[in-house]
Structure formats: C-alpha cells, structure tokens
Amino acid sequence: MGRQFLAARVLQTAEARLANGGFRIPTYRGDAVAPPKHGREPAPAWLKAVAKVAPSETLTRPYPIQHTEPRERKSGRKLHPHRNMFRPTRIVHPEDELRRDFFRDHPWELARPRMLLELDGKDARHRDWSKGLRQPGMALSGECVVQRQLWLMENYGLSKQAAYDIARKEFYHLRHQEEVERRIALEEARMYGAYFGQDYNRVGMQLEDAAYERWKKWAADQIAQIDLQRAEAYSSVVDEAEDMETVGL
Numbered sequence: 001m002g003r004q005f006l007a008a009r010v011l012q013t014a015e016a017r018l019a020n021g022g023f024r025i026p027t028y029r030g031d032a033v034a035p036p037k038h039g040r041e042p043a044p045a046w047l048k049a050v051a052k053v054a055p056s057e058t059l060t061r062p063y064p065i066q067h068t069e070p071r072e073r074k075s076g077r078k079l080h081p082h083r084n085m086f087r088p089t090r091i092v093h094p095e096d097e098l099r100r101d102f103f104r105d106h107p108w109e110l111a112r113p114r115m116l117l118e119l120d121g122k123d124a125r126h127r128d129w130s131k132g133l134r135q136p137g138m139a140l141s142g143e144c145v146v147q148r149q150l151w152l153m154e155n156y157g158l159s160k161q162a163a164y165d166i167a168r169k170e171f172y173h174l175r176h177q178e179e180v181e182r183r184i185a186l187e188e189a190r191m192y193g194a195y196f197g198q199d200y201n202r203v204g205m206q207l208e209d210a211a212y213e214r215w216k217k218w219a220a221d222q223i224a225q226i227d228l229q230r231a232e233a234y235s236s237v238v239d240e241a242e243d244m245e246t247v248g249l
Helices: 007-019 047-052 094-105 107-111 142-156 160-191 200-247
Strands: 073-075 078-080
Touching (some): 007 047
16 A cells, blocks of 8 residues: 555645635535535635645655764774664753752752742843852752853853852852851741741651551561461471370381
C-alpha cells in the first residue's frame, strides 16, 4: 500500500468545494447527503488557519537548527555523520554550569521553598545585578548567586572562580544577617509573651523515636515467635526419641 497524500491537499480540496457551491453536510446515513438549508454554506472556521499554516508536503525530515558544532567521527578515510543528525540539539545556557556548581557545593539550598510567581513574565528584565544580591521582589536564593556571578564575569572580565568567590561571600553575609534577624525577632517575641511550639526538627525526631519503638516491639514479638517455634521443633524430636525407646527399637 502506497503513501496517502489526501491530508496534504486538504486546503485545495476545501477551497474547490467551497467554490463549487459550499460544503455538503452528510447525514446519519452514509449513502445520503443532505442539501444546504440556506443555500450556500459558509466556509469552515479552520480554513483560514490552514491557509496560513499549510500542512507539510515534504516526506523528508527537516534538518534542525544547530546550536553547537556537530562532532564528526573519522573511521579510516570516510567521514561518518553524527548518528543524531536529525535530533534537536541540546540548548546550553551559560548559567547552567554556574548553577550546577553552586548547588553541588550547597545542596541544602534546594530544600528551601521557592516562590515561582511572577508579575508580568519579564521580571528578569527588572533586575539590576550590579547592586548586589538583594533584588526587589525576589527572595535570596542560589539563583541570585548565579546571576551575580554571571554579571561579574561579563562586566568585569573575572574568571569563573573569582566571580564565584565574590558572589558566594556576599551570599554568606546576607544569609548570616537573615539568621541574626530571625533569632532577634524570636527573642523579642518570647520576651513579650509569645509561645512557639516545637520546631520541625524536634517533631521529626519524636516521630522517628515513636517509629523506632514500634519497630522494636514488633522485632521482640518476632524473636519470641521464632524461639517458640524452635523450642517446639526440639520438643517434638525428643518425644519421638522417647517413644522409640519405649517400644524397644
């Protein structure tokens, strides 16, 4: 069975039917066609869209845009093209490597909650990383370090490690400042009579201790059952031996 080209000429077919008196509406019976109710039928809603973006009529896959130079492998005298020639290439941004290095050195920063809500979708254009890591409407995070490091590399010509050290020291200073402010606020609240319950670490430790106690009780019951089964097995062997002695075998 050959290839079907009907879908590729759907626009030409629709325009021809429209020029010859409009589209005919099929009824529930496959062999009958109902005539138009009000003369000429209007054009379908999808006709303009298909006219602007027509379906492709080529049978070959288009060669994707190359963002990086393809690597060619030499085998003897023949050059073999890359096996993923028609696969879209990977888009790599300069921030990817910087972001990977930062979160590799600071894995616990990934556990902090992040706010993904934006105002107009172009919030990055309103950031001025020449003023430091503190940006209006953006919480301090690892992304601030990455953008600050990239700005230092592009504007001051610093190496990746030198810019990383500068941005990292600024980040440590601001994190320490946040911790001091949080501790002072907690002490002031307690001084005025506020009461705070247990933190997440203490609650987690209590849950872990309770789970351990349940497991220890379950393990003790399992050990007792195994010892009882073992004792019953030995008692049955002793009883069989006594019965054999009684019979005189």
